Amino acid sequence: MSYRISISPIRREAGRFIGRVRHALLVALAEESKKRGLTQAEIARKIGVNRSVINKELRGEKDITLGRVAELAAALGRKPVFELREPQISAKDRFVKITTDSTNRAVPLPKSSGATTHNSSRVA
Amino acid sequence: MATLLELILKGELVRLSPELDADRVESRWFYLTPRLKDLFDNKLPGMGSTWRIEQSPIEQVDFLLSHFAEGEPLAYSTMFRHLRHHSGFVWELKTADVRIFGWFAKKDHFVGHSLEHKQTLVDVPGLVTGYASEVVRYVESLDLDEPKFIAGDDPSHVVSNFYIADPS
Numbered sequence: 041m042s043y044r045i046s047i048s049p050i051r052r053e054a055g056r057f058i059g060r061v062r063h064a065l066l067v068a069l070a071e072e073s074k075k076r077g078l079t080q081a082e083i084a085r086k087i088g089v090n091r092s093v094i095n096k097e098l099r100g101e102k103d104i105t106l107g108r109v110a111e112l113a114a115a116l117g118r119k120p121v122f123e124l125r126e127p128q129i130s131a132k133d134r135f136v137k138i139t140t141d142s143t144n145r146a147v148p149l150p151k152s153s154g155a156t157t158h159n160s161s162r163v164a
Numbered sequence: 165m166a167t168l169l170e171l172i173l174k175g176e177l178v179r180l181s182p183e184l185d186a187d188r189v190e191s192r193w194f195y196l197t198p199r200l201k202d203l204f205d206n207k208l209p210g211m212g213s214t215w216r217i218e219q220s221p222i223e224q225v226d227f228l229l230s231h232f233a234e235g236e237p238l239a240y241s242t243m244f245r246h247l248r249h250h251s252g253f254v255w256e257l258k259t260a261d262v263r264i265f266g267w268f269a270k271k272d273h274f275v276g277h278s279l280e281h282k283q284t285l286v287d288v289p290g291l292v293t294g295y296a297s298e299v300v301r302y303v304e305s306l307d308l309d310e311p312k313f314i315a316g317d318d319p320s321h322v323v324s325n326f327y328i329a330d331p332s
Contacts, residue, residue, distance in 0.1 A: 042181040055223030070329035100260035101215045128186040
């Protein structure tokens with residue numbers, strides 16, 4: 041028996057996107073802190089805000105604007121990359137039903153069936 | 165005595181289906197006791213954010229548990245953390261607004277038993293200890309094979325991937 045959190049697909053995507061962006065910033069901060077001793081105070085000074093603002097944004101206690109994501113990335117010496125990918129087909133959906141026509145020949149599947157797509161729009 | 169799988173088959177635990185993207189592989193597992201399942205169904209959806217942020221508490225939990233299931237590194241530090249050791253074998257999974265109390269039955273296998281709004285825990289002294297005690301009592305009563313939990317406060321013993329970020 042398994043359990044699914046009851047949340048709309050649209051809000052699931054939104055919540056996970058926000059979480060992933062914040063996580064990427066935190067990991068970069070951890071790496072830069074370890075590598076060159078970068079502090080939140082230094083980042084805040086570069087951006088021109090109070091350290092507590094940065095702290096709340098990274099802790100998830102304050103929303104982060106797209107502009108702030110870019111500012112934080114720049115202060116961390118990183119470049120943000122945003123990409124819109126078509127979703128990949130899940131493994132279970134790759135198992136398509138094989139059918140036959142009246143002559144018992146295999147019927148070709150529509151082009152879209154089971155095709156994994158990699159099209160994307162990317163802004164770097 | 166029973167394994168985690170046998171407890172699931174008996175309906176005493178429920179495994180979370182984290183609804184990961186097709187290119188992600190589940191490498192950590194989250195289980196719910198009947199009490200937590202009830203709280204996920206009836207309490208979590210109605211919770212609001214103290215911080216008035218876009219991500220609602222249920223969306224915060226959905227992200228955290230998908231992140232957990234994907235095996236992504238978990239923050240474990242004073243300033244930023246997804247994971248916190250409470251006492252004994254009790255651990256908390258944390259979001260900005262929500263705390264989930266439970267234990268690691270095995271490395272990368274977390275069983276959640278209760279949840280509470282962070283602000284409620286701040287407002288009511290002793291409540292955190294009460295939730296932790298509840299977890300301990302539940303584990304003691306659970307018909308799970310020994311060892312029922314991973315003891316201690318070392319994050320490397322309970323999860324396979326974590327990082328420490330405490331820049332001042």
